[in-house]
Amino acid sequence: MRTLSIAxxxxxxxxxxxxxxxxxxAERAPVVREAVPHAQVLVLPELHxxxxxxxxxxxxxxxxxxxxxxPGELTERLGEIARASGLWLAAGSVYERGEGGAIHNxxxxxxxxxxxxxxxxxxxxxxxxxxxxxxxxxxxxxxxEIGRIGxxxxxxxxxxxxxxxxxxxxxxxxxxxxxTTTSDRxxxxxxxxxxxxxxxxxxxxxxxxxxxxxxxSVxxxxxxLVRVKxxxxxxxxxxxxxxESVERVRSFGVAxxxxxxxxxxxxxxxxxxxxxxxGRIRPRPGRTST
Numbered sequence: 001m002r003t004l005s006i007a008x009x010x011x012x013x014x015x016x017x018x019x020x021x022x023x024x025x026a027e028r029a030p031v032v033r034e035a036v037p038h039a040q041v042l043v044l045p046e047l048h049x050x051x052x053x054x055x056x057x058x059x060x061x062x063x064x065x066x067x068x069x070x071p072g073e074l075t076e077r078l079g080e081i082a083r084a085s086g087l088w089l090a091a092g093s094v095y096e097r098g099e100g101g102a103i104h105n106x107x108x109x110x111x112x113x114x115x116x117x118x119x120x121x122x123x124x125x126x127x128x129x130x131x132x133x134x135x136x137x138x139x140x141x142x143x144x145e146i147g148r149i150g151x152x153x154x155x156x157x158x159x160x161x162x163x164x165x166x167x168x169x170x171x172x173x174x175x176x177x178x179x180t181t182t183s184d185r186x187x188x189x190x191x192x193x194x195x196x197x198x199x200x201x202x203x204x205x206x207x208x209x210x211x212x213x214x215x216x217s218v219x220x221x222x223x224x225l226v227r228v229k230x231x232x233x234x235x236x237x238x239x240x241x242x243x244e245s246v247e248r249v250r251s252f253g254v255a256x257x258x259x260x261x262x263x264x265x266x267x268x269x270x271x272x273x274x275x276x277x278x279g280r281i282r283p284r285p286g287r288t289s290t
Contacts, residue, residue, distance in 0.1 A: 002243040009040040010235045012212035013051040021051040025085035029085040044092035045208040046179035055181045088274040092177040102133040119149035146241045147172045153245025154178040166201035172246040178207040200249045209234040222249040
């Protein structure tokens with residue numbers, strides 16, 4: 001069996017205090033490890049370590065005032081926490097100071113040896129409210145002998161192309177840190193299930209807790225079934241994902257009937273044109289047409 005033990009912390013930051021929020025994580029990570037000894041990955045919400053204030057209180061200059069350089073002091077500190085706890089840290093996202101002074105909303109992953117394993121800049125910021133610069137690449141990373149994980153952030157989930165591209169790159173799990181305070185949270189949960197079904201993979205959608213956001217984090221399986229669902233307050237979600245079930249569902253289909261990837265792979269050069277993408281459907285890397 002290939003299993004991935006997830007611990008997802010639906011929590012709120014110490015508003016406007018990134019240092020205190022990071023200190024809090026340093027205290028909690030070993031506690032999570034003690035409570036869930038088999039945990040491998042600790043997942044945090046979107047912009048948690050940037051300690052953003054509530055939606056209606058965040059000023060235009062806040063992101064610039066807390067933006068971090070990656071790699072840098074923040075990732076070094078996260079490396080210390082990862083090494084001390086023995087966990088992969090999917091540390092939500094932070095405001096990152098990029099090239100030319102651009103500010104990105106960036107998801108970061110640190111491995112148990114303390115090394116930066118992945119960095120993903122949100123491709124679809126939440127316009128018009130979110131002013132961060134969009135990223136231009138999709139990102140996956142491998143957990144050795146377990147599987148490939150894709151990264152998405154919040155509003156990315158409303159763009160089917162994002163999760164489809166991650167699946168095409170081989171992702172079996174998508175970690176999607178979220179910070180949703182608005183009444184479309186129900187729609188996001190539907191989208192998380194739909195993305196899992198369409199791409200036959202796990203979606204780990206972790207929202208911040210009240211008062212920072214509306215909570216209701218979920219872990220969804222490759223057939224769109226909600227395995228774990230949180231309430232609105234602070235909560236530790238735990239689950240052990242069977243990644244071989246991704247292979248099962250992709251081989252036999254959702255509910256044993258719908259095998260979308262098999263059909264896509266079979267199209268190869270005979271696929272219809274996709275004018276909006278300027279190209280055609282192509283088989284995934286490493287897969288041959290059937």
